[in-house]
Amino acid sequence: MLGDTGQPIGGPLAALRPQHQVARALVAEDESAEVHGLVLLGDNFYPDGIEDDELKDRMRANVVAPYCRFLTFTSRGRGSLEESCGVAEARRHPVPLYAVLGNHDYGERESPMLQKEVVPEYIKSWRMPDQVDVHELPGGVSLIPFQSMPLVRGKNEGQLVRALRRSKGPFRILAAHHPIADPGNGHDPKYSRRVRSAIAQAGVPVHLFLGGHEHNLQVIAGDGKGDAALHVISGAGSDTRKVKPSSRKRLFGAESLGFARVDRVEAAGEPILRVTMFTVPSTPGLGREVSARFEVGLDGDIREVVSDAE
Numbered sequence: 001m002l003g004d005t006g007q008p009i010g011g012p013l014a015a016l017r018p019q020h021q022v023a024r025a026l027v028a029e030d031e032s033a034e035v036h037g038l039v040l041l042g043d044n045f046y047p048d049g050i051e052d053d054e055l056k057d058r059m060r061a062n063v064v065a066p067y068c069r070f071l072t073f074t075s076r077g078r079g080s081l082e083e084s085c086g087v088a089e090a091r092r093h094p095v096p097l098y099a100v101l102g103n104h105d106y107g108e109r110e111s112p113m114l115q116k117e118v119v120p121e122y123i124k125s126w127r128m129p130d131q132v133d134v135h136e137l138p139g140g141v142s143l144i145p146f147q148s149m150p151l152v153r154g155k156n157e158g159q160l161v162r163a164l165r166r167s168k169g170p171f172r173i174l175a176a177h178h179p180i181a182d183p184g185n186g187h188d189p190k191y192s193r194r195v196r197s198a199i200a201q202a203g204v205p206v207h208l209f210l211g212g213h214e215h216n217l218q219v220i221a222g223d224g225k226g227d228a229a230l231h232v233i234s235g236a237g238s239d240t241r242k243v244k245p246s247s248r249k250r251l252f253g254a255e256s257l258g259f260a261r262v263d264r265v266e267a268a269g270e271p272i273l274r275v276t277m278f279t280v281p282s283t284p285g286l287g288r289e290v291s292a293r294f295e296v297g298l299d300g301d302i303r304e305v306v307s308d309a310e
Helices: 018-032 052-070 075-080 111-121 148-152 157-166 189-202
Strands: 038-040 097-099 135-137 141-145 171-175 208-211 217-221 230-234 250-254 257-267 270-280 289-297 302-304
Touching: 018 052, 018 257, 018 270, 052 111, 097 141, 141 157, 148 189, 157 189, 171 270, 208 257, 217 270, 217 289, 230 257, 230 270, 250 270, 250 289
Parallel strands: 038 097, 141 171, 171 208, 208 230
Antiparallel strands: 135 141, 217 230, 217 250, 257 270, 270 289, 289 302
8 A cells, every 4th residue: 555656757767766666666566476456555647636627637647647457448548558567467467446535635626536436437346425434355355445534524424433443454554545543644633533433433453554644654653542543644655754753652763765565464463464675676677675574463453573482
């Protein structure tokens, strides 16, 4: 999962831009250890979302060219987008692409509608909620992506409560553009209180909260009831910013391009969620590095994994 990916359309050297560097690292990781889904955490199209007259060009530049390995096209998409793929069909590994909107995606009035309703007419694997969805994944994992801007504006808390209640679990992962942990940069405590109130009202455990927005990589510990056990900020899909001081317990922070990976695995006979933070060097062609790894148990206990030997 990664966010803040949607750089403006580039020129002939677009393949050297940060979004493509991170995308190549995603492909390399999938080739090494197969993934089953890709999560885009918002700000998919900078700087102001998309307009209808540029829709196909922006899909080609910001979705198809970097992430084609993971995509499935509709017949309409094959006819108008697939030529921008650049990946032989034998090397593709289509998976669901779960996407949410970021604040920049609302810049153009029609952008949210285009991303929710029109992009799927071309990219079959694109799955974006109107407000909130529940995806029941193998291994007892409920992925609950939701649009954070309405909650920033004080709306739709009830929809999130109902989604959490109908999720099967036992593991639950919330995914949105805006983090609810205090990451130290433009944090909105009212938004956090609304989301945490929804978690408390639902009365079910949330093991991970995935967010973007910060243009860096962070892992922050939860602080008890009405909170996620672990917060993962993965907003470094095309740009970086400094990691600012935070009032919360930060377990990891990196001002680096990169992405996060979540696996549901067994450890000592018990199911866990394993979170791996990958940094991607800014110099093209240097691949990816595992920079941190944490495990979350069903009871919400967090353990840092220092080495694979553990």
